[in-house]
Each structure stands twice: as C-alpha cells, then as structure tokens.
Amino acid sequence: MSNMQKKNHATHRKNTLDERPAELNSKASWQRFQNLYQPQNSDGISLYEWSDEEKVTVKRKPHQYGWLRGLVATAACIVLLFAVVPELQVTAIKVWNTVITWNDSKLQFGQGADKNLNLSELEGEFPEDLPVEYLPKWVPEGYEYVETTSRESLSFKIFTVSFYNETKNDELFCDVRIWKRTPQGNYEKDEREVEIYTVNGVEHMIFYNLEELVAVWVIDNYEMSIDGRISKEDMRQMIDSIYEKGR
Amino acid sequence: MVKMKNKWVCVLLVMVIAMQSILPVSAAMPEADATPLADEYFKDYDAYITNENGDITLEFWAQGVSTMSRIGAAVVYIYERADDTEDWRTVKTCWQQSYSYLCGYDVREYGSYVTYDGIDGYEYRGYVAFVAENSSGSSRTIGMWVYP
Numbered sequence: 290m291s292n293m294q295k296k297n298h299a300t301h302r303k304n305t306l307d308e309r310p311a312e313l314n315s316k317a318s319w320q321r322f323q324n325l326y327q328p329q330n331s332d333g334i335s336l337y338e339w340s341d342e343e344k345v346t347v348k349r350k351p352h353q354y355g356w357l358r359g360l361v362a363t364a365a366c367i368v369l370l371f372a373v374v375p376e377l378q379v380t381a382i383k384v385w386n387t388v389i390t391w392n393d394s395k396l397q398f399g400q401g402a403d404k405n406l407n408l409s410e411l412e413g414e415f416p417e418d419l420p421v422e423y424l425p426k427w428v429p430e431g432y433e434y435v436e437t438t439s440r441e442s443l444s445f446k447i448f449t450v451s452f453y454n455e456t457k458n459d460e461l462f463c464d465v466r467i468w469k470r471t472p473q474g475n476y477e478k479d480e481r482e483v484e485i486y487t488v489n490g491v492e493h494m495i496f497y498n499l500e501e502l503v504a505v506w507v508i509d510n511y512e513m514s515i516d517g518r519i520s521k522e523d524m525r526q527m528i529d530s531i532y533e534k535g536r
Numbered sequence: 537m538v539k540m541k542n543k544w545v546c547v548l549l550v551m552v553i554a555m556q557s558i559l560p561v562s563a564a565m566p567e568a569d570a571t572p573l574a575d576e577y578f579k580d581y582d583a584y585i586t587n588e589n590g591d592i593t594l595e596f597w598a599q600g601v602s603t604m605s606r607i608g609a610a611v612v613y614i615y616e617r618a619d620d621t622e623d624w625r626t627v628k629t630c631w632q633q634s635y636s637y638l639c640g641y642d643v644r645e646y647g648s649y650v651t652y653d654g655i656d657g658y659e660y661r662g663y664v665a666f667v668a669e670n671s672s673g674s675s676r677t678i679g680m681w682v683y684p
C-alpha cells in the first residue's frame with residue numbers, strides 16, 4: 290500500500306491524525322459536522338428531537354376529541370369512586386311524599402323535608418288508642434301476642450305491639466309512629482337489596498338488618514314498621530293482611 | 537406522552553381528594569362508629585334540631601332490635617355560631633352520667649330531648665352519640681350530626 294493510499298483511507302486513524310493541519314478550524318469543523326450528522330429541514334430546524342429544544346417550535350396538533358377523552362376519563366374516575374366507597378352507592382326514590390334513600394348500611398327518609406314542628410294539619414292530641422287499621426291481621430305460625438306499649442315524645446307517639454315465638458325463642462314487633470311533623474327515619478340495614486312491595490297503592494320497603502327482616506312504610510303522618518326473624522314470604526303475607534277485608 | 541400521563545394522574549388525585557373531602561367527616565365525630573354496615577343492636581335511630589327564635593330543641597330517639605338493658609344517647613352536644621364566618625363552639629354538653637333521662641333501661645325504644653336558650657339569628661347544630669347495650673353488657677355507640 291502506497292503512502293497516498295494510506296492518506297485517503299478513512300479508517301487509517303493514525304495517518305489521518307498525523308496529517309491534520311497545524312491549526313484546527315473549529316468553525317469549519319462544526320459546519321461540516323452539522324452538514325453530515327445534523328441535517329435540517331427547509332426551515333433550518335434540526336430533524337432530530339435531541340437538537341436544541343429552544344429552537345424547536347413544533348406545534349402540536351390539538352386532539353380533535355380532547356374534551357371527549359377528558360369527559361370519559363372523569364366519568365371513569367367517578368364510577369371507580371362509587372365502586373369503592375359504599376357511602377356513595379345511594380339509591381333514591383320519591384314515595385310517601387318524601388325522598389327515600391338507601392345504601393349498603395342505611396335506609397333514610399324525611400331528611401331535608403319540612404321539619405317544622407306543629408304543622409297546622411297535624412296539631413292536636415295524639416290518639417289514645419292503637420290505630421289497628423295500620424296493623425297486620427295475621428302473624429306467622431307460632432307467634433303469640435304479648436303486649437302493646439306506647440310512648441309519647443315531643444313530635445310523635447309510638448305504639449309497639451310485640452309477639453313471641455316460644456319454640457324459636459324469638460320476638461316479632463309491629464310499630465306505629467304517629468307524627469306531628471313530617472315523618473323521618475334512619476333505619477339500619479345490610480348490603481342486601483331493598484324490595485319495594487306495593488300493596489293497595491302503598492310502597493313497603495322490605496330489607497334485611499343482619500338476621501332481622503324489616504318492613505317500613507308511611508301513610509300521611511303515620512309511619513309503620515315490622516321487624517323480626519321471619520321469612521320474606523311471611524313478611525309479605527303480614528303486609529297483605531293489613532289491607533285484606535274480612536280477616 | 538409522559539407529560540400527558542402525569543396530567544391525568546394529577547387530575548385523578550385531585551378528584552380523589554375532592555371526593556374524600558365531601559364524604560362524611562367521620563374523623564371529626566367524637567366517639568362514634570361512623571358507617572356501620574347494619575347493626576345487631578339498633579333497628580333505627582334519628583334526631584332533629586329546631587330553632588324557634590333562639591329556643592333550641594334537639595329531640596332524639598332510638599330503637600333496638602329487641603329489649604335493651606340500656607338504649608338512648610350517651611352524650612348530646614349543641615353547637616352555636618353567629619354566622620358562617622365563625623367557628624362552631626360547644627354551648628351545651630349533656631352526658632348520660634349526669635343527665636339520666638338521656639337513656640332508657642330495659643326497653644326496646646327510647647327517646648328524649650335537650651333544650652338550650654340560644655340567641656335569635658344565630659346558627660345551631662347538634663351531635664348525638666347513640667348507645668345501645670344488651671343484657672350481656674356489650675354495647676354499641678353510633679354518632680350522628682344533627683342539622684336544622
């Protein structure tokens with residue numbers, strides 16, 4: 290290999306360095322580097338992303354459906370929150386002239402309603418006698434009547450009729466609250482679904498509170514409830530018996 | 537792309553914090569289980585507070601799933617403030633140990649009320665810690681804020 294051949298051979302590092310000019314032209318070298326390794330487009334902007342960011346003014350095309358993506362993401366977040374936080378899983382319906390709401394632990398009604406005492410149409414004395422027309426005329430087999438008690442408070446009078454099943458060592462209660470204000474309730478329940486059992490145009494809420502089955506309903510200023518360790522079928526039959534004539 | 541992901545993470549965090557802030561403030565409730573999932577002591581319990589020209593009445597009631605050795609309120613607080621720029625301050629505290637009428641004994645249902653001579657135009661709210669104790673001595677306490 291001749292000396293000339295060695296000089297032009299790009300990989301012959303030693304000879305190339307040996308033959309570099311005495312003074313380096315840095316400006317010319319930078320220009321050469323840019324031409325070879327940092328190509329630019331027609332606007333003078335480097336085609337490589339790693340080039341000086343201050344010079345890059347690439348405009349991002351706005352997403353056509355960006356707002357929709359935001360909406361979907363927000364909805365997904367809300368659904369996720371509702372899925373993991375039981376308190377937010379609220380069902381609400383409007384019956385008995387009030388809003389009833391429930392979730393996995395509570396059934397409430399009358400909250401936020403007009404709660405002023407001494408509503409004109411409800412003024413007067415509480416009834417002395419048990420309003421039997423709101424009570425079941427049938428109870429499951431084995432339950433015997435025990436007693437009727439009552440208590441009067443500022444805003445309601447409550448009558449409680451209790452039954453006892455000696456074989457099962459179990460109690461069954463029927464309550465009637467007569468209100469002097471808009472009835473309000475805050476009942477314990479578990480995560481099982483509420484059944485709305487409509488009889489005679491009245492919606493009865495049937496739900497479980499652990500081992501107890503509870504039914505609640507309101508007619509005007511009367512709030513009724515039944516609770517005991519009975520089956521749903523027996524509960525429905527008790528409710529049916531309230532409205533049956535001739536029993 | 538990384539910046540976009542960061543943005544959505546931030547949005548999610550803000551939403552979680554916002555939702556937590558509107559949930560029931562169980563931490564602020566004195567001696568209470570805020571959200572029990574059903575109950576083997578209580579069937580129902582509730583309370584309301586009225587303000588008749590400064591005459592404050594807080595009525596509460598509770599009903600057990602059966603006859604309870606003790607049922608009612610362990611403590612009742614009444615809070616007052618002049619307007620929404622002020623903090624709430626406790627103006628009446630009734631402990632069952634001092635106010636025996638807060639609880640009934642060997643009954644299934646009990647209720648009572650607490651009054652306070654307030655100031656017309658002021659705002660009032662209450663807090664009731666309901667208690668139910670069965671014959672074996674086990675008890676349950678549930679707290680509830682009471683708003684007008």
